[in-house]
Amino acid sequence: MRDPRRPAGGRRRSGSGVRRRIAAAVGALAVTAGLVAAGPPASAAGLTRVTGFGTNPGNLAMYGYVPDALPSGAPLVVALHGCTQSASDYYTHSGWPQLADRLGFAVVFPETSSANNATSCFNWFEPGDSVRGGGEALSIRQMVDKAVAQYGSDPRRVYVAGLSAGGGMTANLLAAYPDVFAGGSIAAGLPAHCAGSVSAAYTCMYGPPDRTPAQWGDLVRAAAPAGTASWPRVAIWQGTADTTVRPANASELRDQWTNVWGISPTPSRTVSLTGGTTLSVHDDASGRPAVEVYSVSGMAHGLPVDPGSGAGQCGSTGTYYLDTICSAHHTARLWGLDGDGGDPGTLPAPTGLTVTGTTDTSVTLRWNAVAGAESYQVHRGGTKVADTASTAHTDGGLATGTAYRYTVTAVDPAGRVGAASTAVTATTTGFTPTCHTASTYDHTVAQRAWASGGRAYARGSDEYLGLWNTFTVRTLKQTAPGHYVTGDC
Numbered sequence: 001m002r003d004p005r006r007p008a009g010g011r012r013r014s015g016s017g018v019r020r021r022i023a024a025a026v027g028a029l030a031v032t033a034g035l036v037a038a039g040p041p042a043s044a045a046g047l048t049r050v051t052g053f054g055t056n057p058g059n060l061a062m063y064g065y066v067p068d069a070l071p072s073g074a075p076l077v078v079a080l081h082g083c084t085q086s087a088s089d090y091y092t093h094s095g096w097p098q099l100a101d102r103l104g105f106a107v108v109f110p111e112t113s114s115a116n117n118a119t120s121c122f123n124w125f126e127p128g129d130s131v132r133g134g135g136e137a138l139s140i141r142q143m144v145d146k147a148v149a150q151y152g153s154d155p156r157r158v159y160v161a162g163l164s165a166g167g168g169m170t171a172n173l174l175a176a177y178p179d180v181f182a183g184g185s186i187a188a189g190l191p192a193h194c195a196g197s198v199s200a201a202y203t204c205m206y207g208p209p210d211r212t213p214a215q216w217g218d219l220v221r222a223a224a225p226a227g228t229a230s231w232p233r234v235a236i237w238q239g240t241a242d243t244t245v246r247p248a249n250a251s252e253l254r255d256q257w258t259n260v261w262g263i264s265p266t267p268s269r270t271v272s273l274t275g276g277t278t279l280s281v282h283d284d285a286s287g288r289p290a291v292e293v294y295s296v297s298g299m300a301h302g303l304p305v306d307p308g309s310g311a312g313q314c315g316s317t318g319t320y321y322l323d324t325i326c327s328a329h330h331t332a333r334l335w336g337l338d339g340d341g342g343d344p345g346t347l348p349a350p351t352g353l354t355v356t357g358t359t360d361t362s363v364t365l366r367w368n369a370v371a372g373a374e375s376y377q378v379h380r381g382g383t384k385v386a387d388t389a390s391t392a393h394t395d396g397g398l399a400t401g402t403a404y405r406y407t408v409t410a411v412d413p414a415g416r417v418g419a420a421s422t423a424v425t426a427t428t429t430g431f432t433p434t435c436h437t438a439s440t441y442d443h444t445v446a447q448r449a450w451a452s453g454g455r456a457y458a459r460g461s462d463e464y465l466g467l468w469n470t471f472t473v474r475t476l477k478q479t480a481p482g483h484y485v486t487g488d489c
Contacts, residue, residue, distance in 0.1 A: 047091045047109065050150070054142030058135045061111040062143045063087040064151070067101045072152030075105040075337055077159045078140060078181075080166030082188075082303075082320065083121040087111035093321040095305055095314030095328040096161070103337045106151045108143050112136065124168030124190065125201040131223060132176035136169065141177060159232075159335050161185035161328070163303045163320075164245070168194075171253065174232045175223035185331040187237040187303050188245045191256045193219040205245050208252045210454060210468065216252060217259030231260050235292045235331045239299030239322070240445065247295070247445040254293050258282050261290045265450070266459070267482065269403035269425060271381050274312075275304065275325035279381065280447060281405065287423045289405075292334055295447070296324050303327060312383065333383060347373055347410040347418025350391075355406075360430035362396040365406055367421065373410035377417060381405055401431030401481050427481070435489030437475040440465050448476050448484050458484040 050062040081090040087109035091097060096107050112122050122136055129135030148155050160181050162170035167189020174184040175192040194204040234257045238250035258265045267280035276297035284290040296304055299322055305315025306326040314326040332338055352368040365378065369391050378386040378393050381404065386393050398404065407420040436448055440456035443449035443465070449456045451468040458465060458476055460483030466472040476484040
């Protein structure tokens with residue numbers, strides 16, 4: 001396949017200089033799944049075209065959404081659409097505008113076109129478009145600078161999220177610009193720098209290379225500025241029934257970013273969420289989530305949304321916007337945009353947060369009073385679950401044998417929320433063993449096993465299961481949270 005070079009100055013031009021892709025051999029995500037266009041170029045109410053944002057070597061368009069009366073110093077989110085989609089489509093369905101209104105931040109929606117790629121995919125697989133200082137990556141970096149200047153956004157709180165090809169580009173942006181992006185969200189995407197060509201893109205989509213965590217991490221470290229010591233907090237979203245971007249990519253993404261952070265690829269805890277979603281949390285050295293993996297059971301290729309007006313809901317259904325769970329809400333929580341981990345209020349963090357008791361379905365907490373506090377908020381996994389005037393709370397309706405993370409904040413008489421306490425983890429009692437028969441590949445996708453050097457091992461017990469493929473079938477028995485053994489069930 002011919003790969004025409006850009007003309008001088010880095011801009012695409014028509015004729016032989018246009019970068020085209022044949023649809024039957026598209027070098028980007030989601031095209032084989034038929035990700036169809038869902039609307040005209042961006043023109044939705046509230047979404048505004050922004051021009052003059054730099055040299056724009058990637059030939060992208062910039063659109064922005066700013067809630068009414070947004071104060072200076074608010075966060076900024078960059079949201080990247082998937083193949084054959086547009087900024088307007090992503091604005092309409094992704095849920096980010098709803099979260100922007102609810103939590104108070106601006107959103108930039110970059111848009112590519114068929115002049116860059118025949119199916120309007122971000123060129124995540126092209127080295128010239130996905131490295132620091134070049135192509136589409138630099139255009140998006142210039143959009144950030146424009147938004148900071150025009151909207152008054154806080155340059156310390158800039159985040160990027162993307163679906164499919166946008167997810168692949170998001171991973172590359174996090175690697176290239178860890179000094180720009182404080183966090184990222186990769187939905188149905190690929191590890192950073194998994195591919196450097198169209199053919200390699202297919203390999204990554206359907207069966208990513210089985211690199212070690214250190215090898216994946218080295219790709220990020222090589223792309224980042226020398227001496228980088230601070231890394232973005234990363235959310236990884238993946239449907240277990242995705243046949244376009246295989247679930248193994250989520251496992252490789254987890255290995256890549258936990259290695260970059262220098263933390264274990266084994267979760268600190270797992271949490272069951274709505275929509276058949278399992279959240280695996282990987283904490284940093286301070287106990288704060290650094291990498292989160294959201295596995296949505298039975299979900300095909302697409303972005304998780306949860307239409308509605310509830311506190312945890314957002315988005316609308318459409319082509320490859322799937323009604324499961326509001327991914328934007330949970331991603332914003334990880335980034336601290338909901339107040340848990342964001343800029344603290346005037347009250348100090350409660351001290352002495354302690355787990356005083358657990359049952360099969362409940363956790364009881366106690367903490368020290370804060371002077372000037374009228375009430376307290378209890379957060380489970382970053383989501384508020386209770387308001388109480390007491391310095392103790394029992395959280396009920398929980399799953400047996402499951403670990404939960406809690407923080408507490410104090411609220412002053414004006415309703416302003418103070419800083420979050422140090423987190424504690426509590427595990428409910430009781431556990432019912434379960435058995436799972438599947439291929440060694442599927443066991444790793446479900447995080448019941450892990451793979452290294454083409455071989456699979458049971459998670460927790462590290463028992464050897466055989467070659468890592470779709471043909472070797474084993475039965476695993478879960479005897480405790482995160483612990484599996486081979487056995488006849």
